[in-house]
Amino acid sequence: MWDAPEPEPEEPEPGCEVPCSASCHAQRVLQTLNAYRRSGTLTDVLLRAGGRYFSCYLAALSAGCVYFCILFAAFWLASLAERCGRVLRQAFAEVAHHADFLELAPEEVAALLADPALGVAREEAVFEAAMRWVRHDAPARRGQLRRLLEHVRLPLLAPAYFLEKVEADELLQACGECRPLLLEARACFILGREASELRARPRRFMDLAEVIVVIGGCDRKGLLKLPFADAYHPESQRWTSLPSLPGYTRSEFAACALRNDIYVSGGHINSRDVWMFSSHLHTWIKVASLHKGRWRHKMAAVQGQLFAVGGFDGLRRLSSVERYDPFSNTWAVTAPLLEAVSSAAVAPCVGQLFVIGGARQDGGNTNKVQCFDPKEDHWSLRSPAPFSQRCLEAVSLEDTIYVVGGLMDKIFTYDPGTDVWGEAAVLPSPVESCGMTVCDGKVHILGGRDDHGESTNRVFTFDPSSGQVEAQPSLQRCTSSHGCVTIVQSLGR
Structure with missing residues (x-):
């Protein structure tokens, strides 16, 4: 019987990886990973089942089970979103001048302004960011003024700034819903702040x-x-x-x-x-x-x-x-x-x-x-x-x-x-x-x-x-x- 010659192995294209098809190699990798797992070496996730704890590898679990793949992907995305949100708050003074800030939804802007850990040295930066967002599309956004101004801590503004920049602002003068907030701030300047009022408390990173x-x-x-x-x-x-x-x-x-x-x-x-x-x-x-x-x-x-x-x-x-x-x-x-x-x-x-x-x-x-x-x-x-x-x-x-x-x-x-x-x-x-x-x-x-x-x-x-x-x-x-x-x-x- 004539045996056909085995084909020559193809040369991989530049930049392409060659999968390892030898079973002995895969088995050796799994055995090594299992030994690492037993000793707790380089494990990155801890599972609890039946009252017992198991040190595992996130990548190995994700590769072998669709459930874990979806679970860990969602967790990673949530963790990434949290880290991004933290950076966004810490660098708010710079972020507020970026074009993307002007495209945020109203609830996203309100959530930022409400954060006590907003990275601003003075409250004037918060007020200006709110007004910049509204003025980007004033006809459509003027209805959000009261909602945003509630989260600006007006009593922390410099009195002269409040008089010249806030009370004299045409958008705010035309907003009847904002008037109680302006009167509250004015009373605070004249009569003194109440420690129990949230809007009178400095944010965490202020001067x-x-x-x-x-x-x-x-x-x-x-x-x-x-x-x-x-x-x-x-x-x-x-x-x-x-x-x-x-x-x-x-x-x-x-x-x-x-x-x-x-x-x-x-x-x-x-x-x-x-x-x-x-x-x-x-x-x-x-x-x-x-x-x-x-x-x-x-x-x-x-x-x-x-x-x-x-x-x-x-x-x-x-x-x-x-x-x-x-x-x-x-x-x-x-x-x-x-x-x-x-x-x-x-x-x-x-x-x-x-x-x-x-x-x-x-x-x-x-x-x-x-x-x-x-x-x-x-x-x-x-x-x-x-x-x-x-x-x-x-x-x-x-x-x-x-x-x-x-x-x-x-x-x-x-x-x-x-x-x-x-x-x-x-x-x-x-x-x-x-x-x-x-x-x-x-x-x-x-x-x-x-x-x-x-x-x-x-x-x-x-x-x-x-x-x-x-x-x-x-x-x-x-x-x-x-x-x-x-x-x-x-x-x-």
Whole structure:
């Protein structure tokens, strides 16, 4: 039998790969991969099946099973999209000038503008990007103005820029839906920002940032009055020393922020002194004195004015209330409390002032909630608190009041709209006479006295969105009965 000669192997075309057809080679590759898999060498995916875990190779699973091929492809695309989105946000100042930005859908632009981690140094860049997108096709896009402007943090614009570039803009002037946002920003410039307002909070990568200022207080044993004033930036966990309050140290004073300045009053029996820390000048300035000396009282800002509420004069609890006008630098007497109290919790919310609990004249504690309407100059009682305590603190965030202190281990909530009390979370331990403020959308609880009567340096945050309490880095020193407020400060200062 004649055997036909075997054909000559064809030469591969340049640039083409020759598949390996030898079974021994394929078997050797699979055996090596399996040995690698058993030892965990170079594996890139972990599967769980029947309670057991298997280290595998993404490429091998995809090649042998259509299901895994589709699954991993989708995961890779989602991961790629996430990375691209992150780069887009971080480089927003440059991306916003690219032609492709002008072709984004309205919901994509709104999502970008709403991101708190947008990579901009100043909010002017965000406003200009929004207006550039609208003007690219103004007839079709002017209906999106309100939707986009909601995500621009107008109170963070320079006042002169807001006046010249925003309020004078013809598109915005013709947009009736935008007017409430412009009025809100104007009120913020005149009366001061509310820490609970999202549009007043700096974005994460801005030159500006919210910082917590801790002022004075008592040392661990309560014997020494601390002279320090320090600013804390939670994002970087950095402390910065501020000028100390001049003249003398004090405790159980009242502290409050108004128009990004810090006011401190009292601190001694019958003390009428009021000092203002100017965040612009970075110094303390003495302003008009209170009519009535007071101690263990509280101050709060409502509609651009300060209110000094209640307190103790060494002989009796006070029902008197005074109102401070920063433009005229004068104090005026307003309607008195329905019940005289000291060491109460005081917080502004929905344009009103709420005084919660506190010590009564007879030495006992009250659970009364006294509400003041500045427009009517009138006090009324609301639903009583589920506790009768003193040495309380309160803040408001998104139309809800949060109360801690009184050696309680819970965070209580009060909703002025429904007049209903609730419990938000449990603290790791009881505390009183602590610092409490809102920063970056969270409630911060700093220092205070524990159930042994000693000051602590512990710090906790409560996040209303998750309902979780988390421990934070400690204060620089143990302190209680101190001032604690939030202001906006340049990180370069």
